[in-house]
Amino acid sequence: MRRPIDRREFLKRGGALLAAGALPMSLVEIAFGKDSGREGFTFAYLSDSHITHVRGREFVRNWDRGLIQAVAEANLLDPRPDFIMYGGDIAQLGKREEIDHGLEILSGLRGEVRYVMGEHDYYLDLGEHWRRRLGPDHYSFRHKGVQFIVLNSILTDDDWTHRRWPSAAERMHQMARLDNPQGSPFMVGEAQRAWLRGELEKVDTDTPLVVFSHSPLQKIYKGWNFWTDDAEQVQALLKPFRKVTVLYGHVHQIQYNQIGNISFHSVMATAWPWPYPQSFVQSPSHLPKLTVPMDRANPFFERDGTGWQFIDLHTGNADVHYLLPDNRNRVVAYDTAAGHPVDREYQDPKRRIPPQTRY
Ligand SMILES: [Fe+2]
């Protein structure tokens, strides 16, 4: 039976002792489907650090600390994850200093790191510095029988991007706000969708597919840009595949969902939690239908509501293990019988720890 890492064990025992007992079975025992012919593996996922420049070499300490802690903890995973993904929004206002400082912290990670573009990395210089440091903003790679696709999902129309704002800094400020009626919906766009179609034509439809985006490739709440405007068109391209997982950042909270053949999982931010949309607009329809929300973050614990995660692909579907500082860890795993992701332990009212007794 799988058990999430207890965070106290995780941090106190240290790397050498993690191999036995303290780790979830999924890491110790990489139990591949016997007839699949593929090798199981895990990868780690960090996201949304929002490194914020103040002046000179000064940066907002809290956001630095979140990323530093996630890097340190990810380095303790044993066995090692095969690679590490970073889900976007390294920077807060797209400045070179922020991207460079974030990458300096991330350079402490053991293992290969791949990156997704976030809107906070993009809308100052339209991704120029990010691409100079990290390369293309959409690409694909294959690993142990799984096809991975990385998309830049935070583009928007040319009029908003190029003709509306007096300066690049003003454009960045507008897109950096959560609830901005002057914002513009994110999209993958026609050119990238054509590229995606071409990539997918080369892949057998029995191959497990994992797609990384920054904004959700599903429509959750347009008012906060928890949204990708051409989500349905991207979903249609993914439809022929048997096992599809979309992993996204941007929302700074746990969300999971199933639409047709596609499982959706969000990843946590290392910086801060956003509230769930329905808590603001009083409408439950703004949450993916399967999601059991997290408890509200306790403001007295600066890392509560933040976290990072590792993902186990031993079945070809994703089991997402959330490592949550100042909170109980969670596992959202694909349930084959149900045909969608489930957080069984957290959803069980008998086992759930009431929020007021957590601390
Ligand atoms: Fe973010």
Ligand SMILES: [Fe+2]
């Ligand atoms: Fe974002």
